[in-house]
Amino acid sequence: MTSEPPFRYVDLFAGIGGFAAALRSFGGAGVYSVEKDPAAARVYELNWGRDPLGDLTEDANDNVMRVPEHDVLAAGFPCQPFSKSGAQRGMDETRGTLFWNILKVIEVRRPAIILLENVRNLAGPRHLHEWQVIIENLTALGYRVADQPAVFSPHLLPLEMGGRPHVRERVFITATYDPSGLMDGVEPVPVVENRSLRGPEEWDLASDLPLEPVGCVDERPLTRTERLWIDAWDEWVRIMWALHRDEARRSGTRVSPLPGFPLWVDAWVRTDALCIPEETPAWKRTFLRKNSELYTKHQEAFDDWIERHDVRAFPPSRRKFEWQAQGTSALWECVMQMRPSGIRAKRATHLPALVAIAQTSIVGGERKRRLSWREAARMQGLPDNFTFGDQSPAATYRQLGNGVNVGAVWHVLREHVRRDEAILKTTEVGRRIVQSVLIDAPKSPDDVLASVVAKAQTSGRD
Known part of the structure; x- marks a missing residue:
């Protein structure tokens, strides 16, 4: 009974x-x-x-x-x-x-x-x-x-x-x-x-989620092209930190953080050549101006980086970058998302919201891969015996x-x-x-x- x-x-x-x-x-x-x-x-x-x-x-x-x-x-x-x-x-x-x-x-x-x-x-x-x-x-x-x-x-x-x-x-x-x-x-x-x-205290993704051990899972490997995009922006991050350290050493000030506004390579023009149409929304005017000022300050380094990685040939969304990782020293140490608005980088202390298979988070460090569907299920609090049957990982990511x-x-x-x-x-x-x-x-x-x-x-x- x-x-x-x-x-x-x-x-x-x-x-x-x-x-x-x-x-x-x-x-x-x-x-x-x-x-x-x-x-x-x-x-x-x-x-x-x-x-x-x-x-x-x-x-x-x-x-x-x-x-x-x-x-x-x-x-x-x-x-x-x-x-x-x-x-x-x-x-x-x-x-x-x-x-x-x-x-x-x-x-x-x-x-x-x-x-x-x-x-x-x-x-x-x-x-x-x-x-x-x-x-x-x-x-x-x-x-x-x-x-x-x-x-x-x-x-x-x-x-x-x-x-x-x-x-x-x-x-x-x-x-x-x-x-x-x-x-x-x-x-x-x-x-x-x-x-x-x-x-x-901060989260530890590896133990608190937990992440699968290194080398145990790679259901949707990063493509060669995706790695090239990340490698290029990883180098840009390292260049910027080096420039900021040199500037701090010369001026005797603290090292400033990397820019937190959206970076648009297509907007990298000198300030004396910047032309913003009057109908441009205020928020976009601000970003265009900030990108122009940043480029003008570091034009030589940026031009060299663009040419070395052929950045202008990247898809439009991969010529955009959002750095939200504060003092992290390298992009490959971050959690990343390939978004329509650009490659977004965050500190590897927690994961952004699950939204769609195309934007599944990429974890850096030793793993350098997307989250598995099982790890995504753990993000939602579901136990490891929760089953998704024989459906495709794409369907599972979408449901989660x-x-x-x-x-x-x-x-x-x-x-x-x-x-x-x-x-x-x-x-x-x-x-x-x-x-x-x-x-x-x-x-x-x-x-x-x-x-x-x-x-x-x-x-x-x-």
Whole structure:
């Protein structure tokens, strides 16, 4: 006889199951999940024993409600714009967006807790209206929700609490059903702040991710051309440090850092020949001027470097370079991304957000390779027994780039329950959630997640 789970959850826009990983690690049982992408749905089924392939718009609308009763609603929902012409129209204003379907589920089922995740820009100035519509609709349905965003990234969380060396800022919207207004008059605050809980120490990618040992994996080797691009810019970095050291020695000052503004080889012209059209945006004017000044100061060294590596023959995006590695002495010691905006270099203390296979991070040092898909899965907090079946690495990278980080979800939900503990304790299901999240659960999902995944894979059912 199986014991009753502490809470039931639904997983909307489920992807490969980042929310499921966190919620199951707290003891929750999934009663419904939905994912429109067949490849992601297949991975979800392989690991969580439930086929989520479907469409929420068909399962939750004015005529149908196939989403069952549940206690926690989780959704990493796509952000679709709402019409500004319909202000004050409540739920009608969201009609035609996927958020409207989420609201229909909430309106009918009234789960105890809502846990939504979206990109950082949702809470930015360009989406102020959408943000207000979301908060106002949840409030109107009887939910206690902060009107300020909760922004968090897994690199801010200690490893022992499920953190990862992965800079991935996301907005979380958390809400608790409070129809009686128990906490009326107490302004809800964001459950987390975008600040480090680790302290000043740096991450060690090799041990904290961890990276595979040197020589053990090279699924997508750097091409000869990619190495040539990196070699060229690596030499440019070394040249610049040498020039700065010579200048500091002559002037008796400290060595200045390398320029942090975007470098555009195509904009390297002397200042006396610089011509900027009047219609050029202010931000671009600034970069063009700074590039020109830098080139004029070091023209001889730059011209020699360009000719030696035939830099003008590089693709346009590889004639651009973004140095964000502070005092690092060489490009090959950095973490790099081949972006449309240029080659971006960062210090090898943590990894930038997973976005797409074409921009998979390249680690330097002894490895000089892209991250493997398994290392990318570790970045999202998934255990090594999490399987992607026989699909291509490209599909796996794409799914991970669209996913949520397990440790971040774990932390956000725990802090939300802690904030609204008084409300939750007024109901039986709320008391069970408090018990499972704040008392019974370990400090980190890493303590239980591998066994949770193994059980789900073998049981084939919730």
